[in-house]
Amino acid sequence: MRQPIMYISIISLVLLAACSFLASANGTTVSQEVKEYSEYDLDMKSEILEFEEYHITIHYPETPNTQINQTIIDYVNQIKSKFKQESYQAMQVMKSHSSHELHVDFEVLHESEQYFVIHFDETMDVGYPDISKSRTIMNFKKENGQRLETEDLFNQEVDYLQALADLTNEKLEEEFGKEINQNSFLEKATAPLPSNYQNVAINSGGVTIFFRDGVQPEEISLKMDNINEFLHPEITVVENEALHEATPSIEGLKSININGEDVKRPHGENKKIALTFDDGPHPQKTLDILEVLERYDAKGTFFMLGKRVSYYPETAQEVVTEGHEIGNHTWNHPCLTRLSKDEVVRQIQATKEIIQHVTGEETTRVRLPFGENLSAPYYGTMEIVPWDVSVETWRKENPRQIADTFISEINDGDIVLLHDLEGSTPEVLDMILASLSYEGYEFVTLSQLEEK
Missing domain, CATH: 3.20.20.370 (Glycoside hydrolase/deacetylase)
Structure with a gap:
C-alpha cells in the first residue's frame, strides 16, 4: 500500500505465513492454503465541490481491486445523494440560507494478507442545530473484493449479538470499572441489537466495535481469544499479521496560532x-x-x-x-x-x-x-x-x-x-x-x- 507518511511512530509489521488452519462448519480442523496478497498501493481520491447552496468534500481510497473500488464508489454516490436530498428538504422548511456541508474522510484501519478495512467519518450539516455525525466501517476480503457485513463475520448458528453485547460490557467494566455499565445511554448502545453492531472492524488481534455517535467511549476492542468461538468458520484473524494499521490522524498535535x-x-x-x-x-x-x-x-x-x-x-x-x-x-x-x-x-x-x-x-x-x-x-x-x-x-x-x-x-x-x-x-x-x-x-x- 502507498504508505501515508507516519512521522510520530513506526509500526512493526509481521507477514502472514503461507498457510493457515481453518475450522470447517462441522468442527473438523482442515488445512487450507491461503493465497499471498501484497500490500495495496493506494491512491487517495478527493472530490471537492463548492456551490452557493452547499459544499461537498469527500476523500476515499482507490485500491488495485476493482470490486472494492466499485463498492466504495457506490457508497460515495449514495451518501452524496442522501445529502443533496436532505439539503433540499431542509431549505424548503428553514429560513436560513447558509451553505450546507457534507464532509467525508477515511482511515485505513487494518490491512493484512486477507483483509482490507476502512473507516469512513461522515459529517452532514443541513442547517439544523444538531450536526449529523456518523461512521461507516467496511471490511473487505482481498481475494475477491467481497464486503463483509457484521453478519458475515460471525456464526449465524449462535446468538452472536448477545455474545458481542456480553463481551463488550465485560470489556467496558474491565477498562472503566463497574460504574460504566450503570450508564443508561451506554447500556442502550451495547444492547444485543443489529443496529448497535453495524460497525465492527477486523484488526490484527480480533475486532474493534465502534459505537454510534455521541457514545463514550467511541470504541472497544475484543481479542481473538474471546470471540473465536463466535466467528464464522471462514473468518480467520491471525494475531499480529497486519501489513498496515491505521493511517495518520490530526489528533494530539501541539497548538498553533x-x-x-x-x-x-x-x-x-x-x-x-x-x-x-x-x-x-x-x-x-x-x-x-x-x-x-x-x-x-x-x-x-x-x-x-x-x-x-x-x-x-x-x-x-x-x-x-x-x-x-x-x-x-x-x-x-x-x-x-x-x-x-x-x-x-x-x-x-x-x-x-x-x-x-x-x-x-x-x-x-x-x-x-x-x-x-x-x-x-x-x-x-x-x-x-x-x-x-x-x-x-x-x-x-x-x-x-x-x-x-x-x-x-x-x-x-x-x-x-x-x-x-x-x-x-x-x-x-x-x-x-x-x-x-x-x-x-x-x-x-x-x-x-x-x-x-
Whole structure:
C-alpha cells in the first residue's frame, strides 16, 4: 500500500505465513492454503465541490481491486445523494440560507494478507442545530473484493449479538470499572441489537466495535481469544499479521496560532500576478501543472491538504524542487466555521508539520477551505490568503471558455486561484499564460508578489 507518511511512530509489521488452519462448519480442523496478497498501493481520491447552496468534500481510497473500488464508489454516490436530498428538504422548511456541508474522510484501519478495512467519518450539516455525525466501517476480503457485513463475520448458528453485547460490557467494566455499565445511554448502545453492531472492524488481534455517535467511549476492542468461538468458520484473524494499521490522524498535535490579516497586495509598474493552486498534491495533475509553469518560466504557490501530502510526498517535494512555494490548506478540507478552536488548530498544525517533514519548508500562509472566515479571532504569524480571480463554473464550461473568463478578469497584482484536482487545469493554465505573457505579465509566487 502507498504508505501515508507516519512521522510520530513506526509500526512493526509481521507477514502472514503461507498457510493457515481453518475450522470447517462441522468442527473438523482442515488445512487450507491461503493465497499471498501484497500490500495495496493506494491512491487517495478527493472530490471537492463548492456551490452557493452547499459544499461537498469527500476523500476515499482507490485500491488495485476493482470490486472494492466499485463498492466504495457506490457508497460515495449514495451518501452524496442522501445529502443533496436532505439539503433540499431542509431549505424548503428553514429560513436560513447558509451553505450546507457534507464532509467525508477515511482511515485505513487494518490491512493484512486477507483483509482490507476502512473507516469512513461522515459529517452532514443541513442547517439544523444538531450536526449529523456518523461512521461507516467496511471490511473487505482481498481475494475477491467481497464486503463483509457484521453478519458475515460471525456464526449465524449462535446468538452472536448477545455474545458481542456480553463481551463488550465485560470489556467496558474491565477498562472503566463497574460504574460504566450503570450508564443508561451506554447500556442502550451495547444492547444485543443489529443496529448497535453495524460497525465492527477486523484488526490484527480480533475486532474493534465502534459505537454510534455521541457514545463514550467511541470504541472497544475484543481479542481473538474471546470471540473465536463466535466467528464464522471462514473468518480467520491471525494475531499480529497486519501489513498496515491505521493511517495518520490530526489528533494530539501541539497548538498553533493564526491571524485574520490578508496577504499584502502591492501594485507597481511591472505587471505581476500570483498563481495559486488549491487542494493538491495530485501524483499526475500537479506534475502536469509544473510542466506548464516551466514552459513559461512561471512560479506559483500551491496550497496543499496535509492528508494528500502524506499520500504523495514525492509530488510535494517536486513542487519545492522546481522553485515554487507551498501553503497550508488544512488537513482534509472541512468547513472550519463548524469546528472548535482546538479542531481548527489541529487542522492547520498537522498540515504545517507534514509539509515541513516532507519538504523541509515551513509554511507561513494558509488558505481556508471554501474561502471562509474564521468564526473566532486567532492571533499569530500565519497569513490568511484570499484570492481575486477564480471561476466557479469549471464543470459547465470548456477549457477555452474558462481561460477567457480568467483572462478578462485578471488585473495587475491579482491573486489567481486554480485547482490541482481539476483535469482541465493544465490546459486552462497554458492558455492563460500564453495570453498574459503576450501582454507582458510576470507569473510569481505570493512572496514575490509582496516584494513588488
